[in-house]
Amino acid sequence: MSLALPVYRFRLEPYLEFAKKAFAREATYRFEVFTNVGSLILRIYLMRMVWLALYAQNAAPQGIALHQILTYTVIALLMSLILEVDGTRMIREKLREGTIATDFMKPISPALYFFSDGLGQTLLHGILIVPSLLVALLMVHIDVPPPAALAAFAVSFVLGYLVNFMLNFCMNCVAFWTLESFAVQLIVRWCSDLLSGQIIPLLFFPGILQQIVLALPFAAIYSTPLLIYIGKIPPGGYVEALLVQVGWLLVFAAAGTVIWRAAQRRLVVQGG
Amino acid sequence: MPIIETRNLRKVFRSVKRYPGLGGAVRSLFTREYVDKAAVEDVTLAMEPGELVGYIGPNGAGKSTTIKMLTGILVPTSGEIHVAGLVPHEKRKENARNIGVVFGQRSQLYWDLPLQESFELLRAIYAVPRDRYRANLARFSEILALDEFMETPVRQLSLGQRMRGDFAAAMLHDPQIVYLDEPTIGLDVVAKEAIREFIAQINEERGTTVILTTHDLADVERLCNRIILIDDGRVVFDGGIERLRNEYGTHRTLVVTLAENCESFDFPHTELVEREGNLVHLKFDRRRITAEQLIRAVTERCTISDVSIVEPELEDIIRRIYLEGYQHQAQAPAPSS
Known part of the structure; x- marks a missing residue:
């Protein structure tokens, strides 16, 4: 009997399908989706109260006016609809349940599978931005920047998304060694919440501390796109700001590749 | 030409040494000592296309480790391995197209999706042509x-439904080989029978090569014409079920129905195991005394109305091999080819 040797070549179809299924899967958790929007609206409302109270005492710290800080806050929270999705948390879950081996028994690249799944989840959560934005507009006035800033913001947001995605991917892969990486995840999440500029603009940090937090990779996630949006990074600074983000993306992509290779090696040597 | 072939396959795992007690737990946080343990010591086997082989052994014998090496997700420490002409761990994705896998304990279906959508996903993953996909799905739905x-x-889904789904999922892309790891675990009799029927049909209709790992020997008796028995990471028996019975099932039971009362049953190489009214169970060593000799000896002493001979259960034979170890057997069987 002669055996025809199948030749493996890359096909996009499975990955598109993974993204579609992830989208459909997230959509089945309707309650979670709606509470997500609900809690976001609540957070916008509360943050508005906080800033109104603070600004009543102290006018425009760091040259950020009230309308700017409110815009910053709302846009940050809308971004969080996408950025708080940990698209590759499935890696952790599969390692804990011991089901990751079955993904390696299929003719696919498991890493690309996890990425496409994450992308599908992102798209579903991305859609939620529209209704959330509409409700937010009823409560707060949001500045709309000139088209150039808007375009730069869009590019910067995508870069920030990718940096965040790769950072999460690296964290999730730690579970290949520890089985449980929730503690690591939690620490990184806390740092990231505070140091990424999601809650307060990094420009509010004093002196040397501000220099430090702006130089950290977390700033590439929220701070850069947001500062572009509210005009605190002027058009002349776009190229530099975006290049720094690209730099961080390359760093995390490289780290992700190294960690993933090591994780695969560990899996095939030590078992799943 | 064998479709699956391994030669002196060996897999050693390195694990962190654990220390006993609370102090030990603290100590293991800071110091690391490793212990090497061979999960698979030395496995040489060959399977022809279309064979349906039971791969059995006690827990921790190395069955799953072997299967993982055959699927290519585990790299052997030493030895050779070829599956459908490929070295699985060197060509993981190519190998994956040739194989189907079912784990009784873990599902490969997508948890949150309807079964139908899991199948569609698998169609995309394996690039199954649409008409082939439809034909397969229709056939599997039928069985x-x-x-x-x-x-x-x-x-x-209930466990039985899920397992049926898992079987269809593993076969959608017409694999040449399927590995079934405890596929009937936890199922009720009806579901078990449905699964066995499916395995038998697929093997017969499509000539699929099947390796079946199980603790339920009824699966093996129903389906397999060959058993590979593994213990402590080594193959201890490889051959047909009949040969296993012949070589290891040395004791049979003669069941005698007495016509009149009879008291003395001390026959040579025979043991009285049970007596219930006029029903007497005599266990005899068939290497030392034939059934015919024993029946004659019994009839000389007692008046009987009926006799029957009970073959040893496969389960008893295998239990004996696990307990006594293969080396203590009368003649160590040479692996059949």
Whole structure:
């Protein structure tokens, strides 16, 4: 009997399908989706109260006016609809349940599978931005920047998304060694919440501390796109700001590749 | 030409040494000592296309480790391995196209999706042509009665339904080889029978090579014409079920129905195991005394109305091999080819 040797070549179809299924899967958790929007609206409302109270005492710290800080806050929270999705948390879950081996028994690249799944989840959560934005507009006035800033913001947001995605991917892969990486995840999440500029603009940090937090990779996630949006990074600074983000993306992509290779090696040597 | 072939396959795992007690737990946080343990010591086997082989052994014998090496997700420490002409761990994805896998304990279906959508996903993964996909799904639905829960999310399926779904999922891309790791675990008799029927049909209709790992020897008796028995990471028996019975099932039981009362049953190489009214169970060593000799000896002493001979259960034979170890057997069997 002669055996025809199948030749493996890359096909996009499975990955598109993974993204579609992830989208459909997230959509089945309707309650979670709606509470997500609900809690976001609540957070916008509360943050508005906080800033109104603070600004009543102290006018425009760091040259950020009230309308700017409110815009910053709302846009940050809308971004969080996408950025708080940990698209590759499935890696952790599969390692804990011991089901990751079955993904390696299929003719696919498991890493690309996890990425496409994450992308599908992102798209579903991305859609939620529209209704959330509409409700937010009823409560707060949001500045709309000139088209150039808007375009730069869009590019910067995508870069920030990718940096965040790769950072999460690296964290999730730690579970290949520890089985449980929730503690690591939690620490990184806390740092990231505070140091990424999601809650307060990094420009509010004093002196040397501000220099430090702006130089950290977390700033590439929220701070850069947001500062572009509210005009605190002027058009002349776009190229530099975006290049720094690209730099961080390359760093995390490289780290992700190294960690993933090591994780695969560990899996095939030590078992799943 | 064998479709699956391994030669002196060996896999050693390195694990962290544990220390006893609370102090030990603290100590193991800071110091690391490793212990090497061979999960698979030395496995040489060959399977022809279309064979349906039971791969059995006690827990921790190295069955799953062997299967993982055959699927290519585990790299052997030493030895050779070829599956359908490929070295699995060097060509993981190519190998994956040739194989189907079912784990009784873990599902490969997508938990949150209806069964139907899991199948569609698998169609995309394996690039199954549409008409082939439809034909396969129709056939599997027929044997496994999938229609009634095709639209149900996998997490809501009963274990029996889920396993049926898992079997269809593993076979959608017409694999040449399927590895079944305890596929009937936890199933009720009806579901077990449905699964066995499916395995038998697929093997017969498509000539699929099947390796079946199980603790339920009824699966093996029903399906397999060959058994590979593994213990402590080594093959201890490889051959037909009949040969296993002949070589290891040395004791049979003669059941005698007495016509009149009779008291003395001390026959040579024979043991009285049970007596219930006029029903007497005599266990005899068939290497030392034939059934015919024993029946004659019994009839000389007692008046009987009926006799029957009970073959040893496969389960008893295997239990004996596990307990006594293969080396203590009368003649160590040479692996058959």
